[in-house]
Amino acid sequence: MASGPDYRYTTGAAGWGRVGTADAAAIDAGLRSYMLGVYNWMASGLLLTAIVAYVIANTGLSELFFQVVRTPRGLATQPTILGFAAIFAPLAFVLVLSFGVNRMSKTTVQALFWLFCAAMGASMSSIFAVYVGASIATTFVVTAGMFAGVSLYGYTTKADLTKLGSLMMMGLIGIIIAGLVNMFVGSSALQFAISVIGVVVFVGLTAYDTQRIKADYMEFAYEQGTDIAAKRSVFDALGLYLNFINLFQLLLQFMGVRQQD
Numbered sequence: 001m002a003s004g005p006d007y008r009y010t011t012g013a014a015g016w017g018r019v020g021t022a023d024a025a026a027i028d029a030g031l032r033s034y035m036l037g038v039y040n041w042m043a044s045g046l047l048l049t050a051i052v053a054y055v056i057a058n059t060g061l062s063e064l065f066f067q068v069v070r071t072p073r074g075l076a077t078q079p080t081i082l083g084f085a086a087i088f089a090p091l092a093f094v095l096v097l098s099f100g101v102n103r104m105s106k107t108t109v110q111a112l113f114w115l116f117c118a119a120m121g122a123s124m125s126s127i128f129a130v131y132v133g134a135s136i137a138t139t140f141v142v143t144a145g146m147f148a149g150v151s152l153y154g155y156t157t158k159a160d161l162t163k164l165g166s167l168m169m170m171g172l173i174g175i176i177i178a179g180l181v182n183m184f185v186g187s188s189a190l191q192f193a194i195s196v197i198g199v200v201v202f203v204g205l206t207a208y209d210t211q212r213i214k215a216d217y218m219e220f221a222y223e224q225g226t227d228i229a230a231k232r233s234v235f236d237a238l239g240l241y242l243n244f245i246n247l248f249q250l251l252l253q254f255m256g257v258r259q260q261d
Helices: 024-057 081-100 106-124 133-156 162-185 188-223 226-255
Strands: 066-071 074-079
Touching: 024 106, 024 188, 024 226, 074 081, 081 106, 081 226, 106 226, 133 188, 133 226, 162 188, 188 226
Parallel strands: none
Antiparallel strands: 066 074
């Protein structure tokens, strides 16, 4: 453990309490810079995902990942073997980053993040075959506005959101289990309930994760060095990115207009 001033921050009703002699203005400036870096990584990842998804959906590459079929509700897609690989690849990247981020170099972490976002784009390319483009764009704008508002709340609130985070994680586990069950049951009512609860869960996780990132900043930036902070900014961006993507996909089920031919 490196010696030096003890920079510990706590969140709660009283706000942040400082221990040490660091200049508050410099700390606040560093925090703003760190958060801006996190949001920039997240936005860049979303842009890459959108580009990859759009290119695959609108070229012959789409046939490598999914087949379009007609259903009573409109068009739907069936993943190919490569499509299933694209669907599960992001999970593999998340696991690798989660357990290996502290041992990896900054360059490796960044490269894995870009690969993850590209794989996510491949897995989401089928939405362009299922939903009308205008409704996808509208849903994205609504998601962005909702995400920005909730993340701003998480950044500025004096309330401790730790309990909320724990509750939302339990909710996330619940909807994952319910989703697996519904793969066999095929209940539209259960799917609707999963979607509604899922929106609430990822809204709550966005606020919690934003506050957690803010609180964790001091440890990674000052106690463990700038290289750790650089890697953590990418990892923190990944967490917010996942919240955004899941929120977008859930809202698309309500707001998306399906292709008919």
